Amino acid sequence: MCHRSxxxxxxxxxxxxxxxxxPDTLISIHNTGRxxxxxxxxxxxxxxxxxxxxxxxxxFPASHPFRLAALYQHGRSLAAVKRYADAEAELLAxxxxxxxxxxxxHRRTKGTIEAxxxxxxxxxxxxxxxGYDAKAAEWRTKLPQPAEHQTPAxx
Numbered sequence: 223m224c225h226r227s228x229x230x231x232x233x234x235x236x237x238x239x240x241x242x243x244x245p246d247t248l249i250s251i252h253n254t255g256r257x258x259x260x261x262x263x264x265x266x267x268x269x270x271x272x273x274x275x276x277x278x279x280x281x282f283p284a285s286h287p288f289r290l291a292a293l294y295q296h297g298r299s300l301a302a303v304k305r306y307a308d309a310e311a312e313l314l315a316x317x318x319x320x321x322x323x324x325x326x327x328h329r330r331t332k333g334t335i336e337a338x339x340x341x342x343x344x345x346x347x348x349x350x351x352x353g354y355d356a357k358a359a360e361w362r363t364k365l366p367q368p369a370e371h372q373t374p375a376x377x
Contacts, residue, residue: 229254248277248288256295264302271296275312287330290319294334301337306345313338327366335365 233250240247255270275296278289297312317334324331342358 229257252292259299268299268303271299285323290316301341309341
């Protein structure tokens with residue numbers, strides 16, 4: 223049995239047994255949306271991502287890791303369906319939250335910065351001369367450099 227059908231069956235079971243707003247169901251909604259995006263089922267992924275964000279927003283505080291992860295994943299799905307402005311809002315919120323709670327060097331913060339770069343690159347391709355290439359370049363400067371590329375303090 224492929225992962226997709228397993229994930230979708232788990233989601234259906236959790237919805238039936240736990241209800242749509244239970245944290246475990248929200249995790250399944252989120253995970254299924256991410257998987258569907260990876261499989262190219264973009265409209266379904268975006269819809270589930272929106273549902274995960276609504277549920278996480280209703281259930282968790284703004285800085286909760288799951289709420290931030292839901293924003294990040296949904297932002298990526300929105301970018302994939304070329305809803306760039308909506309994707310930007312969600313990815314910026316996720317990046318700010320991850321940066322504030324986990325720090326700039328955390329993998330989730332870095333991943334969100336990389337998603338913003340990808341977003342602005344795609345947006346620039348779709349709408350040249352709107353300055354999105356400059357936004358991508360600006361975010362590239364915010365990516366933490368690997369330790370071997372950093373100079374010691376005072377040099």
